[in-house]
Amino acid sequence: MGFAAKIKDFFGFTGPLPEGFFDDLGDLLVEGDLGPGLAMKLVDRLQALSKKEKITEPGPLRERFAKLLEDGLVVLDPDTLVEGESPALILLLGVNGTGKTTTAAKLAARYRSRGRNPILAAADTFRAGAVDQLKIHGQRLKIRVVAHRQGGDPAAVVYDAMEAALAGGGDLVIADTAGRMHTKTALVEELKKIDRVLETRLNRTETAPMARCIKWLVLDATTGRNALSQAEIFHGAVPLDGVILTKYDSGARGGVVFSLSAELKLPTVFLCNGEGYEHIRPFDPAAFAESFAGRN
Ligand SMILES: Nc1nc2c(ncn2[C@@H]2O[C@H](COP(=O)(O)OP(=O)(O)OP(=O)(O)O)[C@@H](O)[C@H]2O)c(=O)[nH]1
Ligand SMILES: [Mg+2]
CATH class of the missing domain: 3.40.50.300 (P-loop containing nucleotide triphosphate hydrolases)
Incomplete structure (x- = not known):
């Protein structure tokens, strides 16, 4: 399975977050060429967000994650x-x-x-x-x-x-x-x-x-x-x-x-x-x- 399909699968369920969810996300991001340092930083931020905002479902968490990623991009037209x-x-x-x-x-x-x-x-x-x-x-x-x-x-x-x-x-x-x-x-x-x-x-x-x-x-x-x-x-x-x-x-x-x-x-x-x-x-x-x- 390619990376795109894997990450879709990863967030594509309903119900509470399973144990080890954030660690697994970190591993997956490294597989997606993100680099271990940046992967860890993003996962930490996402985890902090999920605690603060009490997000317990993968759907809304995925949206927050996309926004975190986008915010980190340098943009030039x-x-x-x-x-x-x-x-x-x-x-x-x-x-x-x-x-x-x-x-x-x-x-x-x-x-x-x-x-x-x-x-x-x-x-x-x-x-x-x-x-x-x-x-x-x-x-x-x-x-x-x-x-x-x-x-x-x-x-x-x-x-x-x-x-x-x-x-x-x-x-x-x-x-x-x-x-x-x-x-x-x-x-x-x-x-x-x-x-x-x-x-x-x-x-x-x-x-x-x-x-x-x-x-x-x-x-x-x-x-x-x-x-x-x-x-x-x-x-x-x-x-x-x-x-x-x-x-x-x-x-x-x-x-x-x-x-x-x-x-x-x-x-x-x-x-x-x-x-x-x-x-x-x-x-x-x-x-x-x-x-x-x-x-x-
Ligand atoms: N699938 C795919 N193939 C691409 C893409 N861009 C280039 N290629 C192919 O990659 C190969 C190398 O492309 P070139 O444009 O010759 O690369 P180059 O950097 O000029 O190569 P050198 O001059 O040898 O350094 C060719 O077979 C291209 O058709 C792309 O976006 N997708
Ligand atoms: Mg050339």
């Missing part, structure tokens, strides 16, 4: 961030295979449908085939892809894509980056360089609007607590604006989202639940907390 800038620049970061390239294409499709004119930047110049992979998405979606050769400088690709945007070719640059297991220094250097080249470009044309660089970390929901360690490393190296959780398909646990908020103050901005371009949606804190808490 990605659309306000992206649509408040022109041109806006999004850098997608993450380790190998988390879904950066697919997500870049999904975001491009999504923001185009919201009236933006996106350009994809193939800043993964590291992996063989990465540029072609993004180009295929570009062809399918009829969205421009700015690319150099494999082995080229990622910062130069982003620079060219921003040039194209500033020249009137678009108002949103979405940059796919390489999925190596970045060492801290390599990552910082790569991003600093991107910042530097953009600054040079922006100084040259005083009328050019300031490009804000939005840095989103792409995390694979199926990697569980490992995703939190990745976020710690990346966020420690370059301050991130948020997280995109991919592969949150049926059966996913997703408790790591609460740890990202509690431990790193990082908001989750999108959830992806499939390989199609439409399989992306803005993160909805209330709905996510309700579903994690096993709403029927």
Whole structure:
């Protein structure tokens, strides 16, 4: 049985709370990728609430629990961030295979449908085939892809894509980056360089609007607590604006989202639940907390 079904079962009975209810809840939350520290804290709070308010039935307790979860989430509306800038620049970061390239294409499709004119930047110049992979998405979606050769400088690709945007070719640059297991220094250097080249470009044309660089970390929901360690490393190296959780398909646990908020103050901005371009949606804190808490 998957986590979602288990938590539904857990709260899905009537009558008084059985002995060991709160301990069992703690164990279950750890299974849902919440992390032992946070699980314990939440269970303690819930137990205190149930005493104070004399809640003895699982139904109302489940609702309180969902609210506790929701209250702990750092919230950020990605659309306000992206649509408040022109041109806006999004850098997608993450380790190998988390879904950066697919997500870049999904975001491009999504923001185009919201009236933006996106350009994809193939800043993964590291992996063989990465540029072609993004180009295929570009062809399918009829969205421009700015690319150099494999082995080229990622910062130069982003620079060219921003040039194209500033020249009137678009108002949103979405940059796919390489999925190596970045060492801290390599990552910082790569991003600093991107910042530097953009600054040079922006100084040259005083009328050019300031490009804000939005840095989103792409995390694979199926990697569980490992995703939190990745976020710690990346966020420690370059301050991130948020997280995109991919592969949150049926059966996913997703408790790591609460740890990202509690431990790193990082908001989750999108959830992806499939390989199609439409399989992306803005993160909805209330709905996510309700579903994690096993709403029927
Ligand atoms: N089920 C599911 N699969 C996904 C999702 N997002 C991406 N994938 C798949 O995950 C695999 C890796 O996706 P990519 O977009 O290539 O990942 P990447 O981070 O760019 O990988 P590298 O460039 O190798 O680091 C592909 O098979 C995608 O189709 C998702 O939300 N759900
Ligand atoms: Mg990729």
